[in-house]
Amino acid sequence: MSSGTGGLFVSHANTRSRYEVCREWLRERLLVANDLLWQGARICLATSFWMPLVDYLRVLKSPDKARLTPLHRALASIRRRASRDPKFYDYGHGYFYQSLEPLLVSGRRRTSERVHELELSALCDGRKVLDLGSNVCFLSLQLAQGALSVDCVDTNPYAIEIGKTAARFMDTRNISFEISDYMDFLRSCEDGTYDTVLLLSSHVSFDHTDSSHLDGLLDQCARVLAKDGTLIFESHPRFFEDRYSGMERTFHALTEHFAITRLGQLSYGSMLDRGRFVAYCRKH
Numbered sequence: 001m002s003s004g005t006g007g008l009f010v011s012h013a014n015t016r017s018r019y020e021v022c023r024e025w026l027r028e029r030l031l032v033a034n035d036l037l038w039q040g041a042r043i044c045l046a047t048s049f050w051m052p053l054v055d056y057l058r059v060l061k062s063p064d065k066a067r068l069t070p071l072h073r074a075l076a077s078i079r080r081r082a083s084r085d086p087k088f089y090d091y092g093h094g095y096f097y098q099s100l101e102p103l104l105v106s107g108r109r110r111t112s113e114r115v116h117e118l119e120l121s122a123l124c125d126g127r128k129v130l131d132l133g134s135n136v137c138f139l140s141l142q143l144a145q146g147a148l149s150v151d152c153v154d155t156n157p158y159a160i161e162i163g164k165t166a167a168r169f170m171d172t173r174n175i176s177f178e179i180s181d182y183m184d185f186l187r188s189c190e191d192g193t194y195d196t197v198l199l200l201s202s203h204v205s206f207d208h209t210d211s212s213h214l215d216g217l218l219d220q221c222a223r224v225l226a227k228d229g230t231l232i233f234e235s236h237p238r239f240f241e242d243r244y245s246g247m248e249r250t251f252h253a254l255t256e257h258f259a260i261t262r263l264g265q266l267s268y269g270s271m272l273d274r275g276r277f278v279a280y281c282r283k284h
């Protein structure tokens with residue numbers, strides 16, 4: 001991740017070469033095409049065919065095959081039920097949005113690499129963590145290995161069921177799961193409950209594209225954060241952010257509620273990762 005302090009967000013955009021601008025433009029068009037293909041035909045080559053095949057072969061070759069096979073079947077069964085329910089957007093495009101390497105599960109975003117690049121362990125180990133819009137909770141499960149506790153919140157019951165199933169398999173007990181709108185969950189929390197709050201690509205989403213809750217959401221995040229706690233915010237790729245909220249507007253709201261102590265832009269991973277902004281924030 002390229003990083004720096006305040007100002008990077010604006011200055012970085014101004015100093016990009018023509019090549020970088022073209023590369024970003026192309027990457028975003030490919031992401032849009034990928035989303036349109038998924039929405040129209042429910043096909044995504046990487047996740048509909050490639051990832052399930054790779055994981056099947058990895059499990060087949062694994063010395064832990066006898067334990068992993070029933071787990072992968074159980075996860076596949078939840079995914080099948082999820083795909084028949086049109087109420088929730090499938091961020092995994094037919095497979096998983098997050099990977100979980102210890103269980104040989106691939107995902108559109110590689111969890112271990114993400115934890116490393118965002119330096120999440122340093123801000124989660126030994127701490128009380130809240131993951132808002134946790135999706136299948138694989139990132140939370142990875143962080144729970146070092147954290148004091150991790151609370152996961154998501155509106156999608158299938159994603160939470162997948163997280164619970166994986167947690168049972170890993171015998172991870174310092175993690176909790178809540179099927180809820182995060183605004184409702186946050187309102188039920190006491191002031192200063194959490195050392196670290198994760199708001200990663202979930203402040204607006206395909207399920208909740210109306211961004212009018214952003215101020216209220218950030219206000220609640222600041223309230224539930226301990227005095228010296230950190231909010232870690234990850235933006236969407238710019239095309240998505242600009243369609244529903246506006247990158248500048250999102251960061252304006254963020255700075256109204258928090259002091260950004262560090263700002264970076266992701267430069268690792270797939271086209272779904274690269275170019276997103278990540279902000280580490282303290283309460284004013």
Ligand SMILES: C[S@@+](CC[C@H](N)C(=O)[O-])C[C@H]1O[C@@H](n2cnc3c(N)ncnc32)[C@H](O)[C@@H]1O
Pocket residue numbers: 091097098109132133134135136139153154155156159180181182183199200201202204205207208
């Ligand atoms: C793009 S995914 C991001 C998942 C995860 N935070 C990550 O970065 O890997 C967005 C997730 O936020 C969840 N979400 C969106 N709006 C929500 C809300 N109001 N309350 C709870 N979860 C929400 C969606 O169900 C989805 O699982």
